[in-house]
Amino acid sequence: MSEASTQMTRNEESEQVQNPEPDQILSQRRSLVINQRRCWIFVSLCLFLVFLGDSLVMLLLNFFYVQDNREDSNQDLQYKGTWTQALIQNAAFPILIPLFFIFPLPKSNPETNNIRFLSFRLLFLYFALGVLVAAHSKLFALGKLYANFGIFTLISATQLIFTAIFTAIINRFKFNRWIIISIILTLIIYVFGSPEFVGQPDENEEFYSIQAWLTFSASVAFSLSLCLFQLGFEKLMVKTKRYGNKKVFRMVLEMQICVSFVASVICLIGLFASGEFKELKGESERFKKGKTYYVLSLVGLALSWQVWAVGLIGLVLYVSGVFGDVVHMCTSPLVALVVVSAFNFMDDDFSWLRIGALIGTGLALGSYFYSLHKKNKKERNELNQRENNVEV
Numbered sequence: 001m002s003e004a005s006t007q008m009t010r011n012e013e014s015e016q017v018q019n020p021e022p023d024q025i026l027s028q029r030r031s032l033v034i035n036q037r038r039c040w041i042f043v044s045l046c047l048f049l050v051f052l053g054d055s056l057v058m059l060l061l062n063f064f065y066v067q068d069n070r071e072d073s074n075q076d077l078q079y080k081g082t083w084t085q086a087l088i089q090n091a092a093f094p095i096l097i098p099l100f101f102i103f104p105l106p107k108s109n110p111e112t113n114n115i116r117f118l119s120f121r122l123l124f125l126y127f128a129l130g131v132l133v134a135a136h137s138k139l140f141a142l143g144k145l146y147a148n149f150g151i152f153t154l155i156s157a158t159q160l161i162f163t164a165i166f167t168a169i170i171n172r173f174k175f176n177r178w179i180i181i182s183i184i185l186t187l188i189i190y191v192f193g194s195p196e197f198v199g200q201p202d203e204n205e206e207f208y209s210i211q212a213w214l215t216f217s218a219s220v221a222f223s224l225s226l227c228l229f230q231l232g233f234e235k236l237m238v239k240t241k242r243y244g245n246k247k248v249f250r251m252v253l254e255m256q257i258c259v260s261f262v263a264s265v266i267c268l269i270g271l272f273a274s275g276e277f278k279e280l281k282g283e284s285e286r287f288k289k290g291k292t293y294y295v296l297s298l299v300g301l302a303l304s305w306q307v308w309a310v311g312l313i314g315l316v317l318y319v320s321g322v323f324g325d326v327v328h329m330c331t332s333p334l335v336a337l338v339v340v341s342a343f344n345f346m347d348d349d350f351s352w353l354r355i356g357a358l359i360g361t362g363l364a365l366g367s368y369f370y371s372l373h374k375k376n377k378k379e380r381n382e383l384n385q386r387e388n389n390v391e392v
Helices: 003-018 022-067 082-088 093-102 115-146 149-156 158-170 177-193 208-237 249-273 276-286 291-318 321-330 332-342 352-391
Strands: none
Touching (some): 022 332, 082 276, 149 177, 249 276, 321 332
16 A cells, blocks of 8 residues: 555544544444443442441451450450451452453453553552552551550541542542542541441550551551552553453452452561461460351451452542542441441440431532532533534
8 A cells, every 4th residue: 555545544534533423423422321321330339349348347346356355364455466457358369269250351452552561560560559558457457456446537537638649649630629528528427437446455555656657657558559559440451452441340350369469478478477376376265256256257357358348449440549538438437337236335326426427428429429420421511512513
């Protein structure tokens, strides 16, 4: 083919892109509507998984502390197995491997360039995220070891502020007034509506100078990991040949499996290097319900953490890291209601503050959903405008 004919072909293709046919516009609009509906379905599923995982984690944590029999055996009230807690948060990732192969793989994109370069960067991202997740899990457990409920909740609330800052810088995320309103309401909801846990230290076990920095560091690590999850989805995984420029739920499972594997290895090394594994036998013997329930409670905790993580990372994929953090923190009043209904300790009840936080949850999520609705509507209007221009 001559250079002139090649140039003419390119010009024709350019004109088709700039002036698409009506059938092409209809196809694009239909595809946009289908994708938006599919996105809402997966967002709803991930919302449910985050709430279910959060609820199960808090129920099983409180059950573990109640059955650990520390008050009767004159032990410290808090559970000091911090490497064990960190490992439990990540170790159940093998349960996701069968699901990874069940979800269909989209048609690959043969035109994707630099596959090896993208794959290398993706492996590096998995390793970096695994280190961050392991650090957050360990620091979170240490912060809980030294903090009472109020101080720990206040410091943990800063994670949403860091998520917003990191997302704006790293992911070039654009905020509007509805998202800002949602963030402000979420911070208030989390502070006043969070569920209590029975394993918090008593007055002679609190060390505020230490725990403040530990919990603060855990919040920073968690926020940074959410932003890197979003960056990995948008800049690396979507552009790989395997996924063909599409966002699919299989990407969530791949990300969670690989990152949890790295985090589990790090936590396992810490467990044995610190000698903490030697304490597991005594803990199982002290458990009121016996060794069987001890093992079952740990397995249940590990599975619940995976349910929560899959839901959270799914929200990061389909919306953003900010939205994932907002949803995670907004579930606090609902989880508190579940915990209060299941347990009766520390004179904990569902007070008027928590009722107000529960109402605020609807307002915070409603504000963010309204922002998403406006964004989807704007995209449809742009296609409609292009269709009208073609008809004219």
